[in-house]
């Protein structure tokens with residue numbers, strides 16, 4: 523029997539990735555992943571990459587791409603020079619690097635609950651003690667026991683779609699400053715904004731504490747490129763570069779070439795406009811179908827951006843227990859329990875993605891969910 527590391531005790535496969543495999547079945551309606559609409563890729567076109575992209579490259583990423591990202595960040599209010607920007611192999615990698623940076627077994631960190639399940643999975647793997655951070659009072663309990671890191675997705679959160687107010691953002695930044703907590707802001711959904719709301723990065727409001735801000739091109743360009751980036755304060759940037767060196771030397775240079783081309787494309791703003799309109803329409807159609815099929819069975823609020831509805835079943839139902847019945851009838855969703863820090867207790871919440879299924883598939887899938895819920899209620 524091979525002797526494996528003790529760390530593996532804390533390693534659990536992602537329920538979402540397992541479900542994505544199931545979603546490959548023909549006719550399966552999937553509300554489970556955070557997948558872009560498949561037709562959104564049709565208007566992407568890239569020139570042939572230069573042969574130089576075949577060579578090893580710098581760990582931090584291509585200089586032109588980093589410079590471009592620095593300009594983009596300045597436009598959203600976050601001043602960070604190109605030399606403190608690192609290109610990532612998907613922003614999922616940033617979560618892994620941030621966890622390696624701060625977490626020893628038993629180290630306290632603060633996270634929203636619910637929060638992005640694949641981040642919770644990483645933090646758990648490294649043995650973090652997670653406490654819940656609420657936007658209404660982000661530093662509750664920090665005076666007695668400050669966490670090492672605060673992980674937040676303040677803009678169109680995954681899974682709730684919630685967007686923090688300006689006051690909530692300022693309060694978190696001030697709390698990180700006051701208690702010397704590393705802010706880790708995860709921001710992959712910010713460009714998918716359907717209604718007006720505050721989107722200034724919290725990282726732009728931090729004055730003394732160390733911070734990491736990360737973004738992704740998965741939701742706006744293509745997740746298959748596996749391209750994201752992080753910007754970080756001086757105190758932690760170099761360590762993050764060393765951690766990435768150890769992880770993968772550098773990010774795929776072809777993807778970096780494609781994304782730089784995308785960012786420089788004069789048609790980019792128009793394409794983003796089309797994408798946002800498509801997703802706004804999908805959100806609205808999805809919500810109308812929810813009203814029709816789930817009205818009276820669940821509660822939700824309409825997300826101002828991002829890719830998900832967070833619906834909470836009425837009647838004390840356990841959403842996880844409904845999943846096998848929904849899957850047997852060709853519908854996938856993600857039970858809310860996977861996003862909770864304390865995932866022991868059953869939860870009536872379900873995360874429903876609205877960007878991937880088209881209108882007729884969404885209607886069909888929600889009709890099945892409604893029927894499954896009614897049956898469970900007897």
Ligand SMILES: Cc1ncc(COP(=O)(O)O)c(C=O)c1O
Nearest residue numbers: 556612613614638680738740750
């Ligand atoms: C909040 C959040 N962070 C990070 C990621 C990882 O994205 P990627 O690695 O594709 O950039 C996701 C993906 O859904 C996410 O929702």
